[in-house]
Every structure is written in C-alpha cells, then in structure tokens.
Amino acid sequence: MLIRPERPDDVDAIDRLTTVAFEPQPFSDGSEAPIVRALRASGDLTLSLVAEDDGGVVGHVAFSPVTIDGSHDGWFGLGPISVRLDLQRRGIGRAMVTEGLRRLRDQGARGCALIGDPEIYRRMGFTADGALTHLDLDPTAVQHVTFGGPSPRGELRFARAFDAAGH
Ligand SMILES: CC(C)(COP(=O)(O)OP(=O)(O)OC[C@H]1O[C@@H](n2cnc3c(N)ncnc32)[C@H](O)[C@@H]1OP(=O)(O)O)[C@@H](O)C(=O)NCCC(=O)NCCS
Incomplete structure (x- = not known):
C-alpha cells in the first residue's frame, strides 16, 4: 500500500470514498465530502x-490550517479522514495519519488538532487535556499532537470550509 499526496485524477475517488465511509456513521450529516471539496477550492487543503x-484509492486524509484563540501559529487540523469500509481496522488510517504528521512536522508545523473519538485517536498519539476547546463539545474529543512546543490552550477553529457543517 502506498501513501501519497492526492493527484488531480484522485478527486472523484476521494469524493466517493468519503461519502461512502461516513454514510453509516450516526454522527455524520453528509457534509464531509463537500468539506473536502470546499477545502480544495478555497486553497485550505494544506x-x-x-x-x-x-x-x-482506499483511504484519504485532509489537513488544513486551524486557529487557536484566533491565531494560526503553525497549527493544522486533521480531517475528514476515511478508509474504505471493507478495509477498516487494518492499519490504513494509522498509516495515513503517521505520514501526514511526519510531513507537517517536516514543513515546520507546531502541531495538529482534531475532533474525534478518543478511542481511535489516542491510539494514534493524540491527547486531550481539556485546555483545547471547541464550541460546547466535550473537551475529551478535542485532541492534539504537538511537535515539540507547548501544548495548545484555547478555542480551536477550523477553516471556513467547515462552517456549513457547524464546526
Ligand atoms: C476512523 C477511520 C479513518 C480509522 O481508520 P482505520 O484504518 O479503520 O484505523 P486503523 O486500522 O489504522 O486503526 C488505528 C487504531 O484505532 C483503532 N480503531 C479504529 N477504528 C476504531 C473504532 N471504530 N473504534 C475503536 N477503535 C478503533 C484501531 O483498533 C487501532 O488501534 P490499535 O492498533 O491499538 O488496535 C476509519 O475507520 C473510517 O474511515 N471510519 C469512517 C469515517 C470516520 O468515522 N472518520 C473519522 C471521523 S472522526
């Protein structure tokens, strides 16, 4: 299996994969594939x-700039992330996250944050200490990895492409 940056001819496959992977999720409102498209269109698909x-294409992960208390300061958000339904729980998600974090760190990022199930993301190195918040969400779902600096503190905000989904 190869983990590589998307190419223009992957766009439709990413769209379909994201739609199908999130469809069974009770928390999904179907906004994930449109969010990926909107990130790409707005130049925020870092x-x-x-x-x-x-x-x-059997998996996809997006990273985009985030702000913490209004300041970008080298922080990025992870998501949406999708793995083909019949290939989940085989390490593909972890492999994509590991490679994405490596690339972000190499580009000089300070860290990466996400909102998701702690059961999944703590196994990929993310932590939640309650200092990073997002709207009225349970702070245990607001997780981060730092690339050496201090842990983030404040209100996490995602790129405008997420706005339609209420993030
Ligand atoms: C979430 C998702 C991207 C994870 O990718 P994946 O390839 O299935 O995950 P991996 O096999 O790399 O698993 C990584 C770790 O997370 C755990 N994990 C994965 N899915 C899990 C789940 N649903 N519940 C609990 N733990 C889970 C794995 O057990 C593994 O930990 P371990 O090695 O200690 O056992 C994938 O399941 C998916 O596409 N889900 C549907 C879309 C979605 O929910 N996206 C994320 C929204 S926050």
Whole structure:
C-alpha cells in the first residue's frame, strides 16, 4: 500500500470514498465530502494524502490550517479522514495519519488538532487535556499532537470550509 499526496485524477475517488465511509456513521450529516471539496477550492487543503492499493484509492486524509484563540501559529487540523469500509481496522488510517504528521512536522508545523473519538485517536498519539476547546463539545474529543512546543490552550477553529457543517 502506498501513501501519497492526492493527484488531480484522485478527486472523484476521494469524493466517493468519503461519502461512502461516513454514510453509516450516526454522527455524520453528509457534509464531509463537500468539506473536502470546499477545502480544495478555497486553497485550505494544506495536505491531502491518499492510500492507494492495487491502483485504487482506499483511504484519504485532509489537513488544513486551524486557529487557536484566533491565531494560526503553525497549527493544522486533521480531517475528514476515511478508509474504505471493507478495509477498516487494518492499519490504513494509522498509516495515513503517521505520514501526514511526519510531513507537517517536516514543513515546520507546531502541531495538529482534531475532533474525534478518543478511542481511535489516542491510539494514534493524540491527547486531550481539556485546555483545547471547541464550541460546547466535550473537551475529551478535542485532541492534539504537538511537535515539540507547548501544548495548545484555547478555542480551536477550523477553516471556513467547515462552517456549513457547524464546526
Ligand atoms: C476512523 C477511520 C479513518 C480509522 O481508520 P482505520 O484504518 O479503520 O484505523 P486503523 O486500522 O489504522 O486503526 C488505528 C487504531 O484505532 C483503532 N480503531 C479504529 N477504528 C476504531 C473504532 N471504530 N473504534 C475503536 N477503535 C478503533 C484501531 O483498533 C487501532 O488501534 P490499535 O492498533 O491499538 O488496535 C476509519 O475507520 C473510517 O474511515 N471510519 C469512517 C469515517 C470516520 O468515522 N472518520 C473519522 C471521523 S472522526
């Protein structure tokens, strides 16, 4: 399996993959594929990685700039992330996250934050200490990885592409 940056001819496959992967999720409002498209269109898709297997796209993860208390300061957000339904729980998500964090760190980022199930993301190195918040969400879902500096403190905000989904 190869983890690589998206190419223009991956766009439709990413769209379909994201739609299908989130469809069974009770928390999903179907906004994830449109968010990826909107990030791309607005220039906020800082890093978009696909997992390719047998010539097909089987996973995708997006990274985009975030602010903490209004300041970007080298922080990025992870998501949406999707793995093909029949290939979940086999390490593809972890491989994409590991590669994305490595690339962000190499580009000089200070850290990466996300909102998601702590059961999944603490296994990928993310933590929640309650100091990073997002609207009225349970702070245990607001997680981060730092690349050496201090832990983030304040209100996490995502790129404008997420606005339609209420993030
Ligand atoms: C979430 C998702 C991207 C994870 O990708 P994946 O390839 O299935 O995950 P991995 O196999 O790399 O698993 C990484 C770790 O998370 C754990 N994990 C993965 N999915 C999990 C789940 N639903 N519940 C609990 N733990 C989970 C794995 O057990 C593994 O930990 P371990 O190695 O200590 O056992 C994938 O399941 C997916 O596409 N889900 C649907 C879309 C979605 O919910 N996206 C995220 C929204 S926050």
